[in-house]
Amino acid sequence: MDIVAKANKLIQASEDVIMMCVGQPSAPAPKTARDAAKVAIDNGRIGYTDASGIGPLRVRIAKHYLEQHNVDIDPKRIIVTNGSSCAFTLSFLSIFEIGARVAIPSPGYPAYRNILRSLSMEAVEIDTNAQSGWVLTPQLLKEAHALKPLDGLLIANPNNPNGTMLEASAFKELQETCAQLGIKFISDEIYHGLTYGQKEISALCVSDDCIVINSFSKYFCMTGWRVGWMIVPVNMIVTVNRLQQNLFICAPEISQIAALHAFDGLEELERTKAGYLKNRTLLLENLPKMGLSEIMPVDGAFYCYANVEAYTQNSESLCADILANANLALTPGVDFDSKNGNKWIRLSFAGSNQDMQKGLERLGNYLDTKS
Ligand SMILES: Cc1ncc(COP(=O)(O)O)c(C=O)c1O
Structure with missing residues (x-):
């Protein structure tokens, strides 16, 4: 919630923030x-x-x-x-x-x-x-x-x-x-x-x-x-x-x-789902190239849960830093797992394909500065 609040504040200040933190489709309800x-x-x-x-x-x-x-x-x-x-x-x-x-x-x-x-x-x-x-x-x-x-x-x-x-x-x-x-x-x-x-x-x-x-x-x-x-x-x-x-x-x-x-509206919904599949492929191909190779099996939903241990022991501060420096909002794993979640982040791929591409580019550039 902190990340969402901070991201919304940046958006209100006309910053171009990519939201990969929220678990909701960017598509509207079917027509x-x-x-x-x-x-x-x-x-x-x-x-x-x-x-x-x-x-x-x-x-x-x-x-x-x-x-x-x-x-x-x-x-x-x-x-x-x-x-x-x-x-x-x-x-x-x-x-x-x-x-x-x-x-x-x-x-x-x-x-x-x-x-x-x-x-x-x-x-x-x-x-x-x-x-x-x-x-x-x-x-x-x-x-x-x-x-x-x-x-x-x-x-x-x-x-x-x-x-x-x-x-x-x-x-x-x-x-x-x-x-x-x-x-x-x-x-x-x-x-x-x-x-x-x-x-x-x-x-x-x-x-x-x-x-x-x-x-x-x-x-x-x-x-x-x-x-x-x-x-x-x-x-x-x-x-x-x-x-x-x-x-x-x-x-x-x-x-x-x-x-x-x-x-x-199932036809429309299936088209939206096809977009998630495309996003999923993009993430699964590109995250390992950035050093995020441990990802829990993405069998369904619209989330990738990736291990960030190589970069931090505190996924909450990592997400805050990524938001502040790369205008990309991601969710720290601690929200979902108070014991081990500091080693993980969640990336939601429910947004547009264009946003996924931009988000990945920003994440890649950010992580480059850390390695
Ligand atoms: C696993 C799971 N269950 C339930 C919900 C709540 O959804 P809603 O109340 O919108 O149906 C969510 C929302 O993200 C969820 O991820």
Whole structure:
């Protein structure tokens, strides 16, 4: 956040800053979504909806699972949320008690641990490593559970900050291990649709006894619309809806209408994704030439997580220095991993190809001055 704030200050002062720090697409929501929102405004009142969301959107999301994963989901199990962020709170409050121990992988999305802590629950960070392929393996989970029993596991696949993914068989094994050990499984599938090799697997392909969280923020390029969804087991529908009604009432109606029509904009979204692939290739070809050759596998999402140990023991000050001297905003790994993150930086390639080229040039020139 510090880097973003500093970068925005520079931009306000008319500096030409390349933003490779934020985890959001530079592309807008698909035209189909924007047009539908305009029509909704012209038609008049935007109001509350059912806590679970508008029926047509929930039906369309269910169809999405049939199309993408060949699983049949009853729309009653789908709750439309204010981005995936609110779905975390709804999930934690629904299935855990105060003091619950919830495993999350490290490096990982920082809000997981912060939301858990704010609800007086314990985030148990499990370090991934090169031997594990930088993913949370069933073995690592079993070891953590043996040390002190866990109540839950929350995992993103592909993951933020590294884009690394468990293979389908390993993901299935992890989920089955949770079932055997009585650990509740929450699958953050926000980067689904953004994979560059193997196709992602949904936890719903393995079992209905899990919570799946997803969002229109990333693949659908709708971060600011604040709309996502969760899919819960039948016995949780009432609880989650009650919590949603009381905590958030509903997701914004206009965003729900736009989200429904975002599914008609897949061609545009696939073009945006093709741009990410081009950016990814550019980064993976050029970062090693600058001496940044250790990069966690970029299987999906739009991030490269690169080791900067050769240049610093403090990625936070490195990122601040790069911003100050090269007008390039990158994210220090400490945001995602308080233990080892000072050796890593995250580069987001969700921007334009031109920005990636400029960003790489600036980074290369900066690092040249350091070697
Ligand atoms: C792994 C992961 N989950 C969830 C979110 C939150 O997304 P949103 O609330 O916009 O759906 C993010 C945002 O960067 C993320 O990286």
